[in-house]
Amino acid sequence: MYKFLLILFFVISVNTNLLSEDNFEKGLRIAKESYESTRGYIDSESDQLMILVDPKGNEVIREISGKTLENDDPNDGDKSIIFFNKPKDVEGTVMLSHTHVNDDDDQWLYLPALGRVKRISSSNKSGSFMGSEIAFEDFSGNDYRKYEWEFIGEEEYEGETCYKLVSIPKYKNSGYTKRIGFTDKLLRPRMIEYFDRKGELLKTLYFEDYQLYNDKIWNADTFRVVNHQNKNKTIYKWVNRELNVGINKKDFEKSSLLRLAD
């Protein structure tokens, strides 16, 4: 009888927990499902175009191409290689990153004019990517492991009912105190508002031009960022993106950097 009651109590409490998932758990669950829906791409290759627009409408264009490699380790981040094509002076520069979830990334840079590979260690995740309004940390902003989540309701966004999620960075050097975003019912992030260290709205990232890759993974091929404080805009486009192309894993090692640069 005593054992039975104990079991009964246990079952009830577990069930109640499942039934009454709180908003933090719900937020985390949605974020995790959203993240996982983008996994399984194995590797990818793409050309990228970045347009910086100042408040007067002057544009500056940067061209890069990149490769990424999915990391199976549930406690670590993906690896990526960026080749710089434009402006001309930086053509041939290559950057290799081994990202980490909540630690500083490892980065190596090959500078063709110097002819050497340099390892950079810095807490630069919060820094601007090539003078744009996008920070390094924004590229992996869909990684649920980087934030504390909270679901705060459902709201219409561009005619679709979306989950409204608040996320708080765990990375201590993050440039943000908070993000508020909309994730649609296909689990695709649609828009994220970023709040700076003083808690003020800094910028909004709009995820646009969603494409379904390999019949299973939705990727936004355009990131449009509007900075509300300095009134600059950045448009970041992925073109010729391919997933699961079979890149040699060895390419993502420091020792391959010199070879890749040629």
Added chain:
Amino acid sequence: MNFEAIIEKYTVSILDHRIKTLIAILLLVLVATAGARFLEAPSGYRGFVESGQPNYQDILNLEEKYGMIDTLSFVIKPNNGDIFQKDVIQLIHELTEVSWQTPFSSRVSSLTNFQYTTVDGDDINISDFISDTDLMDENSLQELKSLALQERTIVNFILSESARVSFVNISLDVPEDTGFEDPIEFANEQKAYFNSKYPDVFVTVAGSAMYSNNFQTTARSDATSMYPGFLALIIILSYILLRSITASAISLIVIFLSILPSMGMAGWLGFEAQPPLIIAPILILTIALAHAIHILSIALTNMNEGMDKKKSIVESMKINFTPVFLTSFTTAVGVAGVNFGKIPAFSEMANTVVIGSTFSFILSVTILPIIFMLMPIKTDGKSSVVLNALSKLGDLIYKFKLYIITFIGLASLLLINLIPNLYFDDDFDSYFDRVDDWVEVKNIVNDEFGSSFFIFANLSSEETDGITSPEYLKKIDEFARWLETQDEVVTVTTVSDIIKTLNKNMNGGNNEFYSIPDNKPLNAQYLLMYEFSVPYGMDLKNQMTADKSESRLLIRLNMATSKESIEFNERTDEWIRNNLQGYQTDGVVGIPIMMPYVYQENTNGLMRGLLFSFSFIVIVIGITLRSLKLGLISIVPNVVPFILSYGILAIFTNIVTFSHTLSILVSLGLVVDATIHFLSKYKKAESLNLNASDAIQYCFKYVGFPIIVASICLFSGFAFLLQSSFQTNFILGGMCALIILIALIIDLFLLPALLLIFRRKNVV
């Protein structure tokens, strides 16, 4: 019907329709006053510059590229020893972290978050200069000190050469039409917190935002500290002078009804509540009080002499209407000359006084006689002691007229000789030298860093990605090093310093490589690497444009007067012409460069304004008095006070600031008032065919007393400005008080003496 008859008819008719007139006037006052809520908060130093001013345009162009130039800085100074003590570094670390919370802050730079590069073979580590404060010991502190003092972008920017004072600089990006109150309030809270947490360290707030905010705080503190006392003084003065509570009450009503709608109109016109505007109510008050006293004192004298109440006021209006109109008009014209200057804050003050002068005239000839009729007036039937004294004065002047003219003439000659010693200059950093807290900060910063001000210079390569070309980098470096040889400059930093440091670090930290590589792609790749390595808020956007075609130099200035700043700017422009062909630059840009030009243009403008106001006033006097002789004589009492006061000024100082120039324009109209009252009575006396001595006695009887009264009011009004914590108001008040005092003496002694002399020549 002659003019006096028209005035008589007019006065009788408003007294007959007193209720209708009252309501109409009060409605007008009410509507105008309603605008007061639109008075704008002062925009700091920016309210002192016209939008089209070329140096200001340079600042706006620079801000468009690199963000706002204004900063707030925490100044940190340990009571003993230098910055490199564990608790002081701890404080800077905490303060840096919390500074990111400052409203509208866009970046924070300090000794702790300075991005410091170390090299180990091919490993480059870029990180905060000081991140772990717990592990510091005496050795590591001394090591940090010697490293910091080797960094040219640290020394004199965030750490003084003596290492005794350090800054935490917060760059602000405040939206248009928003003041600095929120960031400053935040900074002051932190200042209080850190001062109590670290009692052995002095923490305070400086920076251009603080400087700018001083305009607002001094305006507010001036208003609260000066107005109540001044009001009390005026109540007492008007009672002593009029010796009737009712008459004093009438004056006060007229005064208030003149001030309120004027400030209201200032609001309707979108003026800013800058410190100079604080003077406007005081000026309007004295103008209105002078009107009221002129009209009331004659009405009371008439009643004392047995006239009935209505006839007394009608007769007084007959005598006073023209002079009251004229004095309002000339005051307005005099002050309006300030519009020739180039500082909006002062033009707005002047225009408010013009409006106030108009209101005070309207009220003096409408509400004043009506209230006089409505209120019970008691008179004691005695003629005033002052009048008897004045009558004796008249006799004395008649006797000693030649001595008086000779004495004042000689004194003038003596003082004129001193005037050539005066020269124009200004020091915009001295604006708030009467604010103790500010002076304390200023002294620390000036002693340790030269000055608290930065200026900038933008250099465009005129091609995309041009700033990484070796030619450009060498030129900008040459420019920076040349600037550093100038006395006015403490230190300069540019993109060439970043490239040199990177080149050194990329070559194993070898000092031989502290130079600019002759390889454009390499420089571009260095910059790319650097940009990839710095965290949030530490990027190079405040130093170079996104297309990398332009970059800016950051220059810390030494203390310099206006003259020195202008010379420095011209010297720099010449150097640029000779050495920077092929590059586009506006030269050096910033508040300390702009303000001297604003003053110079302003002083030149005020000189033109003075010429305008003065000739206008002489013509108006000539026309109204319909006498060339009186018009010409009027020049003497209207010019001599200024010469004498500047001569007296020359005894004490050689420097004339634009505030001194301003004082001439502000007081001109007021000085003229007394002359107009005197001359118009003198003309009346001539038309009554009085002999010389009696004519002067007549003038003294009818205007001597009101002139003395009005001058006392004006003198005390201006003397009150000596309490102002705003340097310009202080100088303006002091100069105007001196001018008014001298003018009174001239009007009472020299003017009658002159009239007697010229009369004798003409008549006898």
